[in-house]
Amino acid sequence: MSEEKKYRYIDREKSWLAFNARVLQEAADEAVPLLERLRFLGIFSNNLDEFFRVRFAAVRRLALSGKSGEKVLGGISAQQLVKDITEIVIKQQSESLKVLKAIEEQLEKENIIILNETQVDADQAEFIKDYFIQTVSPELVTIILNDLAEFPLLKDTSGYLAIKLVMKSVEEKTSVLNVLKKPKKEIRYALIEIPRTFNRILVLPAKNGKQYIMLLDDVIRFNLNSIFNIFEYESISAHMIKITRDAQLDIDSDMSKSMLEKIATSVKDRRIGEPVRFVYDTEIEKDTLKFFLTKMNIDATDSIIPGGRYHNRRDYMAFPNLGRFDLLYQPKVPLPVEGLSLDGSILSKIAKRDYLVNTPYQSYSYLIKFLREAALDPKVTAIKITLYRLAKNSQIISSLINAAKNGKKVTVQIELQARFDEASNISYAEVMQQEGIELIFGIKGLKVHSKICVIERMENAKIKRYGFISTGNFNESTAKIYTDITLFTSHQQILKDVNKIFAFFDVNYRLHRYKHLIVSPHYTRSKMSKLIDREIINAQMGRNAYMHLKMNSLSDFQIIDKLYDASNAGVKIKLQVRGICSLIPGVKGMSENIEAISIVDNFLEHTRSFIFCNNDKPEVFISSADFMTRNLDGRVEVTCPIYDEDCKKQIIDIFNVGWKGNVKARFHSEKLDNVYRKREENEPIFRAQFETYNYFLNQNTELLNSNCPIPNQD
Numbered sequence: 001m002s003e004e005k006k007y008r009y010i011d012r013e014k015s016w017l018a019f020n021a022r023v024l025q026e027a028a029d030e031a032v033p034l035l036e037r038l039r040f041l042g043i044f045s046n047n048l049d050e051f052f053r054v055r056f057a058a059v060r061r062l063a064l065s066g067k068s069g070e071k072v073l074g075g076i077s078a079q080q081l082v083k084d085i086t087e088i089v090i091k092q093q094s095e096s097l098k099v100l101k102a103i104e105e106q107l108e109k110e111n112i113i114i115l116n117e118t119q120v121d122a123d124q125a126e127f128i129k130d131y132f133i134q135t136v137s138p139e140l141v142t143i144i145l146n147d148l149a150e151f152p153l154l155k156d157t158s159g160y161l162a163i164k165l166v167m168k169s170v171e172e173k174t175s176v177l178n179v180l181k182k183p184k185k186e187i188r189y190a191l192i193e194i195p196r197t198f199n200r201i202l203v204l205p206a207k208n209g210k211q212y213i214m215l216l217d218d219v220i221r222f223n224l225n226s227i228f229n230i231f232e233y234e235s236i237s238a239h240m241i242k243i244t245r246d247a248q249l250d251i252d253s254d255m256s257k258s259m260l261e262k263i264a265t266s267v268k269d270r271r272i273g274e275p276v277r278f279v280y281d282t283e284i285e286k287d288t289l290k291f292f293l294t295k296m297n298i299d300a301t302d303s304i305i306p307g308g309r310y311h312n313r314r315d316y317m318a319f320p321n322l323g324r325f326d327l328l329y330q331p332k333v334p335l336p337v338e339g340l341s342l343d344g345s346i347l348s349k350i351a352k353r354d355y356l357v358n359t360p361y362q363s364y365s366y367l368i369k370f371l372r373e374a375a376l377d378p379k380v381t382a383i384k385i386t387l388y389r390l391a392k393n394s395q396i397i398s399s400l401i402n403a404a405k406n407g408k409k410v411t412v413q414i415e416l417q418a419r420f421d422e423a424s425n426i427s428y429a430e431v432m433q434q435e436g437i438e439l440i441f442g443i444k445g446l447k448v449h450s451k452i453c454v455i456e457r458m459e460n461a462k463i464k465r466y467g468f469i470s471t472g473n474f475n476e477s478t479a480k481i482y483t484d485i486t487l488f489t490s491h492q493q494i495l496k497d498v499n500k501i502f503a504f505f506d507v508n509y510r511l512h513r514y515k516h517l518i519v520s521p522h523y524t525r526s527k528m529s530k531l532i533d534r535e536i537i538n539a540q541m542g543r544n545a546y547m548h549l550k551m552n553s554l555s556d557f558q559i560i561d562k563l564y565d566a567s568n569a570g571v572k573i574k575l576q577v578r579g580i581c582s583l584i585p586g587v588k589g590m591s592e593n594i595e596a597i598s599i600v601d602n603f604l605e606h607t608r609s610f611i612f613c614n615n616d617k618p619e620v621f622i623s624s625a626d627f628m629t630r631n632l633d634g635r636v637e638v639t640c641p642i643y644d645e646d647c648k649k650q651i652i653d654i655f656n657v658g659w660k661g662n663v664k665a666r667f668h669s670e671k672l673d674n675v676y677r678k679r680e681e682n683e684p685i686f687r688a689q690f691e692t693y694n695y696f697l698n699q700n701t702e703l704l705n706s707n708c709p710i711p712n713q714d
Contacts, residue, residue, distance in 0.1 A: 008564070008590065009582045010670060011076055012555045013055050017088050018672040019579040020047045022600040024092065025666075025674060028099045034110065035319060035327040036602070037103050042317035044096060048089065049157050049314065052277040053247035056085055056303065060276055061246070086303045093279075097308045111210040112322060116309075117222035124204055124212065125222070131202065132223045136216070139195040142227055146188050151295040155193070156245040159312045161220060161238040162280075163190035164288045168232045188231065189291055192220060192238070200315040203322070211322050217310060239284035241292060242311040244277035277303045279311050329602050332693050334363040338700050340488075346370050347377070347457070347466055347490075354644035355488045358654070359472070360603060361696045364479040367486060368395050370468065374455045375403035381463075382409040384502050385453040389473040390428060396474045397428055401435045413440040413505050415448045443508045443636065446521060450624050450638040451486075454498045465495035469640045471608045471622050482606040483689075485622050485651070487640060491516075494640065501638065520625055520637035525558070527639075528627070531612050531619070532562045532571075538615050539570040546572040548611040548655050553580040553626040560627075567593040576658050578605040580628075581668040596668035597677060599661055601689045609651050610639070620648045657695055661688030 026032055027040035062069040063078035070077055076084075104114055120128060143152055154160060167186040194200070194216055202219055204212035220227075221238050228236060278298050280289060298304065321328060340346065340355050346369050349355070357366050374380045383403050390396060404410045414429050416422055429439055442448050451474065454467035472484030489495070497517040504512055511522060518527045532547070539545035547566065554560065554575065560583045567573060567590070575585070575596035585594040599605050608623040625637035642648045658665075663685060665677040679685070 009557060009560060010584055011073060012580050012582055013059060013081060013085055014672060015580045015582055016051060016055060018674060020044055021092060022598060022666055022674050023047060024096055024099065026600060033327050033329055034106055035321060035324065036329055038316045038319045041096065041100060042314045046314035049244060052244040057246035057276045090305055093305055093307055113210055114213045117218040127204060128219055128222050132219055136219060139197055141193040143191045144188065145190055154243045157242060159194040160241050161192040162241045162284065162288055162292055163192060164237045164285060165228060165231055165233040166235045168234050199318060201319055203320055215310060239281040240311050242279045243275050246274045246276050277305060279305045279307045281309055282306045334360055335696050335700055337362050337366060340366060342369055346373055350466055350488045350490050354647050356647045356650055357486045359479045359484050360481060361693050364476050368399060371399035375399055375406055380408055380455055380457045382456040384411040386413045386448055386450050387474060388415045388449060389475050390424065391475045391477040395476055400437060404435050404437050410437045411502065412437055413448055416441055417447055440505045446634060446636055448636040450636050452498050452501060452638055454495050465492055466490045467495045467498055469638060471624060472606050482604045484606050485609065487622060516641055518639035520631060520635055521633050524625055524637060524639060525632040528559065529562055532566050535571045535612060536566050536569040543615050544613055546613040548574045550576040550655055551608045551626045552578050552606060553628050555580050555582040556627050556629045556632055563594060564590050567591045574659055577668060584670045585668055597665045598668060599658060599665050599688055601664040603689055609655060611652055611655060618652065620651050653695065654692060657691050658688045660686050663687040
């Protein structure tokens with residue numbers, strides 16, 4: 001890669017780590033409610049686990065292959081990137097420990113005390129011992145390591161206590177000199193797997209107005225003597241370690257096996273993936289650390305990360321509220337969509353016009369209502385839907401089974417390779433198969449990431465279609481925290497295109513042409529390039545030209561180059577990119593007309609919306625696709641035009657509300673320094689997510705004119 005090209009992009013992996021640093025900023029922000037800060041610390045840790053299992057693992061594979069990988073990595077070698085990532089993560093881990101310590105100090109001021117095993121009083125000791133005997137001990141897996149022929153396989157991202165037992169010495173006398181030799185110390189090592197079958201955070205009985213917490217790790221440490229009392233030892237120590245494995249699935253090519261069998265086998269095999277990260281407590285003795293690294297064959301080519309006393313801080317995402325709702329964000333009640341009632345027929349409303357549902361600001365119940373009505377409506381004959389990620393107890397699945405039991409033909413394309421949801425999706429697939437639902441398991445070499453649904457209803461002896469297209473997964477759990485847009489429509493030509501996508505799933509060697517939808521992997525790249533080119537031409541002709549693009553990630557070099565071309569032509573570009581942004585904004589002669597921000601706040605920004613000026617006749621789209629190579633070329637994605645003028649205005653308004661944010665917005669930059677957008681002098685505070693909620697509240701004349709209490713806006 002030429003030197004000129006080399007500095008046109010930010011490395012994707014480093015940009016992702018900068019995103020996770022923004023999450024850590026939320027944990028460090030004293031303006032964020034205290035228990036929410038713990039939650040953000042958990043998200044930071046969970047994100048890092050996934051990063052090593054997927055992104056770092058891929059770079060490491062490339063580095064070990066001996067290839068530089070500079071072309072695909074944007075100008076940096078894989079070998080150098082592995083080193084850079086390790087350095088960045090060590091710094092972030094160190095920072096996260098400081099943040100955790102500050103949070104714990106603030107919790108103590110709020111009379112919430114996190115105890116370790118050395119700090120308990122007699123009453124607490126009795127409670128902890130009883131809890132250990134009744135609950136923990138039956139679940140505990142403890143392995144003595146010294147005499148094992150083969151070292152046990154450590155589970156990916158599970159926490160373990162590395163135990164060192166220094167045994168009592170044996171006096172040995174020589175027959176010749178009859179003098180006492182120096183006592184010989186026998187060392188025994190053991191492993192205790194920290195159970196994940198119950199909450200890692202134990203709430204102890206409150207006392208004197210104070211609430212006490214203990215982590216399961218310390219409950220086990222407190223009871224070490226109970227576990228190892230058959231051994232005569234003089235000292236015992238326990239330090240936490242954790243291993244992260246490569247999460248790539250190797251799909252069996254055996255033609256005699258079904259896709260379901262292949263994925264199930266691959267998920268099981270993932271447990272023996274190559275180690276890519278080893279995290280350890282920095283207080284661990286050197287000989288203990290050496291023992292475990294040697295036995296596990298971990299060397300300098302792996303990412304060895306020094307950490308604190310506790311790992312798997314993702315468990316803080318489930319930190320109990322302790323009844324302290326003053327230390328949490330006040331919940332905002334999901335608002336109704338004006339004109340779209342949950343009481344009457346939702347299909348009759350959609351027959352007249354399009355509607356948008358913006359979760360979590362508005363209720364996700366509309367999607368469930370749509371499917372439940374379709375399941376019961378005698379005139380509905382068929383339902384087709386794509387599923388990528390699902391809730392633990394999915395109402396979507398329940399509705400589809402209900403439809404099948406009512407004689408509807410239900411077709412479900414379920415993506416078995418939705419990373420880390422494979423086992424869940426396999427389980428749901430088996431349930432649906434038993435209920436007679438027709439399943440499509442995807443296309444070789446392509447993940448199906450689109451979020452589409454179409455139903456067929458007999459009206460006046462003809463088939464009429466209704467459906468929805470979304471930017472987010474059909475998952476009622478994540479819909480509470482992910483911002484997404486779903487379009488409900490009865491536009492027959494759009495839904496005819498949706499039907500063609502399901503035909504492509506069935507016969508995927510046949511290439512369909514779509515009149516309205518933009519579908520990856522065949523058309524999204526070329527269509528987006530044409531839309532950008534049109535803005536370039538308009539700018540060159542002296543017309544107004546702009547693009548307002550909102551997405552999760554922007555990393556495709558070809559698209560970035562097109563955006564640079566547009567900037568040089570005078571097109572004004574505003575980017576809201578939550579996560580990875582490989583584009584470098586604001587560089588004279590390259591991207592001076594591009595501004596890029598990221599909003600990280602209480603909700604996860606997940607919406608993809610694209611607005612093109614089109615000579616002041618804006619074209620607006622929603623999409624399941626980010627501007628990443630995998631979304632453009634390696635997945636089935638759907639980008640849908642918005643034709644209804646009210647819906648179009650709403651998406652434009654919401655983008656503008658986000659753009660005005662001056663509390664949680666950070667600038668993307670080459671320095672990856674996450675600088676906050678500063679308020680101008682006398683500029684009022686404008687928190688984008690709060691103002692988005694207010695936007696929908698103020699639009700809802702039914703709610704404002706009713707006698708119902710207005711939902712809490714604090």
